[in-house]
Amino acid sequence: MTLVTRLQTSYSRNNPRLILLAGMAGLLAVSACTSSTSIPSEVARIETAQGSAENIGSLTAVIRANPNDPVAYNVRGSAFGKSGNTSDALRDFNKAIQLNPRYFEAYANRALIHRIEGNLSAAAADYNSAIRINQNYDKAYIGRGELYRRAGRTNEAFNDFQKAIQLDTTDPRAYHRRGLIYQSRGQHDFALDDFATAISLAPNSPEPYNGRAISYIALGQIDNAFDAVNFALNLDDNNAESWANQGLIWEQKGENDKARKSYRRALQLNANFEPARNGLNRVGG
Known part of the structure; x- marks a missing residue:
């Protein structure tokens, strides 16, 4: 050999x-390597929330005051994701989507958590949902493109990255x-x-x-x-x-x-x- x-x-x-x-x-x-068991750097990018306990506590107080606000759940879910608490992140993204079924950012954020947990079919479904709701959402194309790239579907991955770039990401x-x-x-x-x-x-x-x-x-x-x-x-x-x-x-x-x-x-x-x-x-x- x-x-x-x-x-x-x-x-x-x-x-x-x-x-x-x-x-x-x-x-x-x-080229760049990421362990499939680690929290990838993309978590830091979803809604830019910080994952500290203090910040999560503040976000929880916001949710108590606004229990039907999907944005609050989405932001706290992002903070949980950044801290590595994927189960609570999923719970919050599920709630955000329940409150607003057209919340495309929450679908994309939940897709990333699914990917971290190895549930790639659920991740793909969420990216597809985000794109159906907003065909100009660059981050959903980037996320789905990475799923394709990891699966060896490089032509489809290339098309998704290209689409995001055409959207001036x-x-x-x-x-x-x-x-x-x-x-x-x-x-x-x-x-x-x-x-x-x-x-x-x-x-x-x-x-x-x-x-x-x-x-x-x-x-x-x-x-x-x-x-x-x-x-x-x-x-x-x-x-x-x-x-x-x-x-x-x-x-x-x-x-x-x-x-x-x-x-x-x-x-x-x-x-x-x-x-x-x-x-x-x-x-x-």
């Missing part, structure tokens, strides 16, 4: 957000994830354009910098890839993917001692991150 085949097998098996760069003569790297996820699809198709110039837009919209997020690094590797621009990964690490030095990508670049440069250090750091942060484990095995870790 070739190195490319081994990487493709391990990467696709262990992370739904990994992108294989076909046609590379050398090593491959991975300012959500960086649409550009980042469309970039990942361009990347998977070997269209790295388009991917780099999308990563650049995502960075302009979310300059403190390491994910598009890691995506940028992967395309630079595919194009043989190793120094540019190294700069992108190091920028990602400056933003968040507890990101296992960034360390693994840095290890891969050191490996490409023939600096195996430095590669080992980067791979080991990635595994300290995520002991189950198989791309880092495989990289460490390659460099004799």
Whole structure:
């Protein structure tokens, strides 16, 4: 089995957000990763509510004063979602939708919680409901597109991200994830354009910098890839993917001692991150 085949097998098996760069003569790297058991960063974006106990207490007081206000339930549900309390989040989104069956934001928020809990069919149904109610709701297209992308339905995912972008979304996820699809198709110039837009919209997020690094590797621009990964690490030095990508670049440069250090750091942060484990095995870790 070739190195490319081994990487493709391990990467696709262990992370739904990994992108294989076909046609590379050398090593491959991975794009943004998220554990299926963790609360994804999108929770922080739903209605921007904070998940502190103090804030949830304040929202509860608002609901007591306005028990038939769907907006109050939607906002508190978002706060519960941000805190990781998915059962209470679902309860509040259910109540918001019961009070207003055309509350498309609540459908999209509930869809995200369903996705976190692994109920993908319910998530898809809620995104579809949100889109039926409001065909111009960009976040529902982005959420549904991510469901499609994780399921390997990349053409449908691309269409949803494209639709959100056509709606003039300012959500960086649409550009980042469309970039990942361009990347998977070997269209790295388009991917780099999308990563650049995502960075302009979310300059403190390491994910598009890691995506940028992967395309630079595919194009043989190793120094540019190294700069992108190091920028990602400056933003968040507890990101296992960034360390693994840095290890891969050191490996490409023939600096195996430095590669080992980067791979080991990635595994300290995520002991189950198989791309880092495989990289460490390659460099004799």
